[in-house]
Amino acid sequence: MxxxxxxxxxxxxxxxxxxxxxxxxxxxxxxxxxxxxxxxxxxxxxxxxxxxxxxxxxxxxxxxxxxxxxxxxxxxxxxxxxxxxxxxxxxxxxxxxxxxxxxxxxxxxxxxxxxxxxxxxxxxxxxxxxxxxxxxxxxxxxxxxxxxxxxxxxxxxxxxxxxxxxxxxxxxxxxxxxxxxxxLPGVTFIGIAMVTVTVLLGYNIQARRTAAGRLAEEERRSERALAGQAVLEERARIARELHDVVAHHMSVIAIQAEAVPLKARGDARSLEEGLGEIRTLSLAAMTEMRRVLGVLRDGDGRTDTAPQPGLGRLEELAATARSAGLTVTLRLGGDLLDLPTAVSLSAYRIVQESLSNAMRHAPGSAVTVKISRSGDELNIHVEDDGGDRAAAEAAKAGRGKHTGHGLIGMRERAAMLGGSVWAGPVGKGFAVTAILPIMEEA
Structure with missing residues (x-):
């Protein structure tokens, strides 16, 4: 059983x-x-x-x-x-x-x-x-x-x-x-064959349509996933750009706000000039932030780097750092005005972040910025002398414990272009070295 x-x-x-x-x-x-x-x-x-x-x-x-x-x-x-x-x-x-x-x-x-x-x-x-x-x-x-x-x-x-x-x-x-x-047996068999062929034909068409529908749904899901990934990438780009802009300008503004009363010493005209300079820096920061947000959210499909600053604005960047008390020396070599937009922007941001770090961690220091083009590579080296000994020691301790988002952003920018960044103490000061491959834009 x-x-x-x-x-x-x-x-x-x-x-x-x-x-x-x-x-x-x-x-x-x-x-x-x-x-x-x-x-x-x-x-x-x-x-x-x-x-x-x-x-x-x-x-x-x-x-x-x-x-x-x-x-x-x-x-x-x-x-x-x-x-x-x-x-x-x-x-x-x-x-x-x-x-x-x-x-x-x-x-x-x-x-x-x-x-x-x-x-x-x-x-x-x-x-x-x-x-x-x-x-x-x-x-x-x-x-x-x-x-x-x-x-x-x-x-x-x-x-x-x-x-x-x-x-x-x-x-x-x-x-x-x-x-x-x-x-009628022969006709019956013909009828059975006709019904069978019709059923197979209809089922085959249904299977193909179902497969096409599933493929279309997978494509829609893939598009939604890519759209979500694009949103996250855009947020990351916005955060990176805003960090570079805000960190630099706010560092200058904070140093100026602290230095102006000491320089003025009760002189109303000097105080007014110092506050006017702070206002100018604030407006410049707001203008650049608007430019960053406007470009990153552009719906016309343009690249997010096109209207952004490049190495052509290094003198302006150095002047802003000098107004905050740094002694900045620029040493430029090679043709730096004909670089791809993405490379020029990334180089500018790396120098900007390096100067911002010098303002925060080595106030009053002397900073040397060396940028040279060698073949298909752009070499960047920014080094400060540490400023005051106490400030330099504090800077070393702070940099050794936490690299901060600025250095992470530098590395992300270099990695995006296939380059690399090294940063660390050099003597009493601190140095940042970056190598960016020069790749022509498509």
Missing amino acids: ASPPARRARLRPLARLARALVASAWTGRAGPPHPRPRWLAPRTPGFLSLLPFRTIDLVLIADLVLAFVLFRAVQALLSSDTAHLATPLDEGEIVFIAAASSLPLALRDRWPLMAWRLAAVLIPWGIATRGQDLEAVFSADAVIMYLLVVYAVAVRCERHITIGVWMISVAALWVLGIQSGPN
Whole structure:
């Protein structure tokens, strides 16, 4: 005696078969229609703009036209042949038989499974109404209508429902072939083959459409992920640019605010000049921050470095640092005005951050900025002498414990271009060395 698991394993195919038959005959539902290609659903012309629909469904129109043609053709054929029958058909029976061959076709686009169920009932009913020859089931109108309805089911329904529809169709054709005697077995096999080919064709198209839909959904997900990544990258760029701008200008402003009262010593004119200089630096910082935000959020697809400062503004940068008490010496070599925009911006920001660090950690120090171009590389070296000994010791301690976001930003900028940055104490002072590859922009 087989164990319960073994019995369940043997009964599982039968359960699946029963599920397919029940779903196709009663409980199953068709899936949503696939979007029409534009050539099958053109927009409504302007002179028909008052209609409640915006597109013209050519497939539905074709179904309705074909259903009407079949209805009229069957009606005309039966009206001309009924006088030769032993039991003539009345007008109501003729209309019913014609409707049985056309109504499912009119419904197949919106309700394919219901249209098939209706066809499965109306075709035998129409045969019984004719009441003379089983060959009527294989008439051209019935074949056209049934194959189109089965195709709609295979395209829109789940696989188990399609299998159930195929099995019921094959069983019905087989029974009709047996009851018809020896005259129709060959035609029955042809009918079974036609239904099978139609089901396979419809299912193949459904599988391709499903795969295309999944691919489109994956592409949409990928686009959303890339959009999210772009947002994060933009935030990182904004944070990096704003850090460089704010750190430099705020350092200068803070030093100026502390130095102005000491220099003025009660002199109103000197105090006014010092405050005016602080105001000028503040306005410059605000202007540059607006420029940074405007470029980074530009929707025209331009690069985020195009309007940003470059090495052409080094003298201006050095003058700002000198106003904060540093002694800045620029030593430039090679053609620095013909650099790619991204390289020039990154070099400017590295020098700017190095000067800001000197203002904070080595006030009053002498800073040497060396920039030279050698082949396809740009070499940057910024070194301060440490200023006051106490300030230099504090700077060393602070830099040894925490590199800060400025040095991290320098390294990120260099890495973005494929370069490198080294930073660390040199004697009493501190030095930053960067090597940036010079790569022409595409």
